[in-house]
Amino acid sequence: MRLRRTIQAVLTACATLAASTGLLAAGTGSAQAATPLPSRVFAPYFEAWTGQSPATLAAQSGAKHLTMAFLQAATKGSCTPYWNGDSSMPVASSTFGADIATIRANGGDVIPSFGGYTADNTGTELADSCTDVNQIAAAFENVITTYDISRIDLDIEDNSLTNTAGIDRRNKAIKLVQDWAATKGRSIQFSYTLPTTTSGLADNGLAVLRNAVSNNARIDVVNMMTFDYYDGATHDMAADTQTSAQGLYNQLAKLYPSKTPAQLWGSIGITEMLGIDDYGAAETFTLANATTVYNWAVSKGINTLSFWALQRDNGGCPGKGGDDACSGINQNAWDFTHVFAPFTSGSTVGNDFSVTASPNSGTVSAGSSTSATIATAVTAGSAQSVNLTVSGAPAGVTATVTPGSVNAGSSATLNITTTASAVPGSYPITVTGTAASGTHTGVYTLTVTGTGPTTGLVNGGLETGSLAPWTCQSGGAVVSTPVHSGSHALQAAATASQTGECSQSVTLKPNTSYTLSGWVQGNYAYVGVSGGATASTWANSAGWTKLSVPFTTGASGTVTVYLHGWYGQGNVYGDDFSIA
Structure with missing residues (x-):
C-alpha cells in the first residue's frame, strides 16, 4: 500500500502445528491442496508489523479473510522473504502459524502479500531484489506449502512498476509456480495489486499484465488501489471506484479477448483506503461510499473486495489523513468491516440484500x-x-x-x-x-x-476577576501578577500530587478545525484540549510565551480547554486564551 510504516514488535505464535491444521513445515516439499478461496471474498489488509494478532482482530471485526501485508527481503539482493523484511519473522509456522490455524477454524483464510510501497522503494520487493527466477519461484512455493494457502498477492507500486527486469522475473516465477502446482494437483492463484487512475490502470501497471501474458503467467485477479490519485482534484471515491473498474474491465477485455464479461468482472479486485487517504481530505472514503461500492461490487460480480487496512477501521483520529491506526473520520470501530463482510460467499449464493x-x-x-x-x-x-x-x-x-x-x-x-x-x-x-x-x-x-456557537472562550483574559466558568484543582486562582495583559491572569497550582489543571468546556462547530491560543509562564506550562478532540503543547519560560494548539472537533463539537503544570514543578500562569 502507498503507506509509510515502521517495523515494530514481532508477533511470534508459539505453536508447532501438525499437517492436520493445514500448515506444513517449511522445506518439506509437500504440496497439500489448500481449500480454494470463496468465489467472491472480502479480505482487508492486515498490517503485520504492528505486533497484533490477526486472529484476534479477525474475530473482533468480523473479517474472516485477511490479506497479510507484507513479505519482502531483509536486504536488497537477498532471495529470502521475511514478514516485513524482519529476519526474526521468517516464513515458518512459528510466525503467524497459530493465528492462521485459528482463522481457518473460524471459517476464514489468509492471502500473503509480497511487496508494498516500502519494499518497492527500497529494492527489497522479492523480484526486484533477487535476480534468480528459480529462487523467486522457490520462495513463492515455500510460502504456499508452509501456510497451505491458495492465493499469493503481489503489491507492485512506484519503483517496482519501472523495473522491467524485476517485472519479467516475477512473471516468469509465477509461471514456474503454476506449472509446479499443476504437477502436485494444487490450485494456486496470483493477484496483482496495482495503483490506478480514475479511468483504469496507467500504462506502467498495464505493462505488468502485458508481460504476464507474454510469459504465459496466469493472473487470476487484478486488484486496483482506488485511492491516492494525486491529481489535485476533489473526489467522489465511490464514483471513481466504478469508473476505475470499468476502465480496467475495458483493458482486460483487450488483453484477454476470449474471456466472457462475467469472467472479466470476476477477475477484478478493489482495495479502498478507509477515511482520509495519504493525499488528504479531498480523497475521503466515507461509510456512504462503502455502501455504494458494496452494492456495485455485488451487482458486477467482482472477485475481491478489500481495504487498507483493518487496523484503520476506527474513528480514533478525526481529521487526520493516511494514519496506519485510524481512518481520520468519525466512525465506530469496525463500521467499514461490517459493511463489506457480507460480500464473502461460496459458489452457492444465499439470500442477500x-x-x-x-x-x-x-x-x-x-x-x-x-x-x-x-x-x-x-x-x-x-x-x-x-x-x-x-x-x-x-x-x-x-x-x-x-x-x-x-x-x-x-x-x-x-x-x-x-x-x-x-x-x-x-x-x-x-x-x-x-x-x-x-x-x-x-x-x-x-x-x-444556522447560527453556530461562538468560537470565543468565556473569560479568556480572566478580566472578570473571577474564575467562572473555569474550574481548577486545589490552589487554582485568578491573580493580579504576573499578567500578560490587563489586570488578571489564571494560576494553575501544580504540586507533588497534582498538575493543578484549570479547565472549561466549550461547544464549537462539529467536525471543524480550530486553533487554541494562549500566553503562559512557568515550568512545564501545558495548554490543550481534551474530550471531543485531543491536542496539547507546552513551554518552559520565566517570561510570557505564546502557545498555539491546532485541533479538529468531533461530532459533538464540544471540547475541554485546559491549562496545567507538571508534578512538583510549581505554579504556572496563563492569560489571553482564545479560539479561532
Missing part, C-alpha cells in the same frame, strides 16, 4: 425538517423481511424510518426533524437493515445550518 439512502445527503436549517427514501434491493437469492432502525442523530435532531419493516425490494422513508437548538454541522445518519441473512447499512449525511 442492500440498503441505500436516496438522496444520500441533504441540508436543513436548524428548526426545519427533511426526508429521504430508504431503498432496499435483493442482491442475491430471494426477498426476505428486513427490519430497519436509525442511529447517529445528534442532539436536537430526531430521525425515524417508516415503516420499520419491509420486504427486500421495497422502500421506506427516513424522516428527519431538527430543533432550533441543533448545532450546525454534518452528521452521518445510519439506517441499519437486519434480516435472517445478516445486516447492511445505508448512510444519509445530514448537514444542519
Whole structure:
C-alpha cells in the first residue's frame, strides 16, 4: 500500500502445528491442496508489523479473510522473504502459524502479500531484489506449502512498476509456480495489486499484465488501489471506484479477448483506503461510499473486495489523513468491516440484500425538517423481511424510518426533524437493515445550518476577576501578577500530587478545525484540549510565551480547554486564551 510504516514488535505464535491444521513445515516439499478461496471474498489488509494478532482482530471485526501485508527481503539482493523484511519473522509456522490455524477454524483464510510501497522503494520487493527466477519461484512455493494457502498477492507500486527486469522475473516465477502446482494437483492463484487512475490502470501497471501474458503467467485477479490519485482534484471515491473498474474491465477485455464479461468482472479486485487517504481530505472514503461500492461490487460480480487496512477501521483520529491506526473520520470501530463482510460467499449464493439512502445527503436549517427514501434491493437469492432502525442523530435532531419493516425490494422513508437548538454541522445518519441473512447499512449525511456557537472562550483574559466558568484543582486562582495583559491572569497550582489543571468546556462547530491560543509562564506550562478532540503543547519560560494548539472537533463539537503544570514543578500562569 502507498503507506509509510515502521517495523515494530514481532508477533511470534508459539505453536508447532501438525499437517492436520493445514500448515506444513517449511522445506518439506509437500504440496497439500489448500481449500480454494470463496468465489467472491472480502479480505482487508492486515498490517503485520504492528505486533497484533490477526486472529484476534479477525474475530473482533468480523473479517474472516485477511490479506497479510507484507513479505519482502531483509536486504536488497537477498532471495529470502521475511514478514516485513524482519529476519526474526521468517516464513515458518512459528510466525503467524497459530493465528492462521485459528482463522481457518473460524471459517476464514489468509492471502500473503509480497511487496508494498516500502519494499518497492527500497529494492527489497522479492523480484526486484533477487535476480534468480528459480529462487523467486522457490520462495513463492515455500510460502504456499508452509501456510497451505491458495492465493499469493503481489503489491507492485512506484519503483517496482519501472523495473522491467524485476517485472519479467516475477512473471516468469509465477509461471514456474503454476506449472509446479499443476504437477502436485494444487490450485494456486496470483493477484496483482496495482495503483490506478480514475479511468483504469496507467500504462506502467498495464505493462505488468502485458508481460504476464507474454510469459504465459496466469493472473487470476487484478486488484486496483482506488485511492491516492494525486491529481489535485476533489473526489467522489465511490464514483471513481466504478469508473476505475470499468476502465480496467475495458483493458482486460483487450488483453484477454476470449474471456466472457462475467469472467472479466470476476477477475477484478478493489482495495479502498478507509477515511482520509495519504493525499488528504479531498480523497475521503466515507461509510456512504462503502455502501455504494458494496452494492456495485455485488451487482458486477467482482472477485475481491478489500481495504487498507483493518487496523484503520476506527474513528480514533478525526481529521487526520493516511494514519496506519485510524481512518481520520468519525466512525465506530469496525463500521467499514461490517459493511463489506457480507460480500464473502461460496459458489452457492444465499439470500442477500442492500440498503441505500436516496438522496444520500441533504441540508436543513436548524428548526426545519427533511426526508429521504430508504431503498432496499435483493442482491442475491430471494426477498426476505428486513427490519430497519436509525442511529447517529445528534442532539436536537430526531430521525425515524417508516415503516420499520419491509420486504427486500421495497422502500421506506427516513424522516428527519431538527430543533432550533441543533448545532450546525454534518452528521452521518445510519439506517441499519437486519434480516435472517445478516445486516447492511445505508448512510444519509445530514448537514444542519444556522447560527453556530461562538468560537470565543468565556473569560479568556480572566478580566472578570473571577474564575467562572473555569474550574481548577486545589490552589487554582485568578491573580493580579504576573499578567500578560490587563489586570488578571489564571494560576494553575501544580504540586507533588497534582498538575493543578484549570479547565472549561466549550461547544464549537462539529467536525471543524480550530486553533487554541494562549500566553503562559512557568515550568512545564501545558495548554490543550481534551474530550471531543485531543491536542496539547507546552513551554518552559520565566517570561510570557505564546502557545498555539491546532485541533479538529468531533461530532459533538464540544471540547475541554485546559491549562496545567507538571508534578512538583510549581505554579504556572496563563492569560489571553482564545479560539479561532
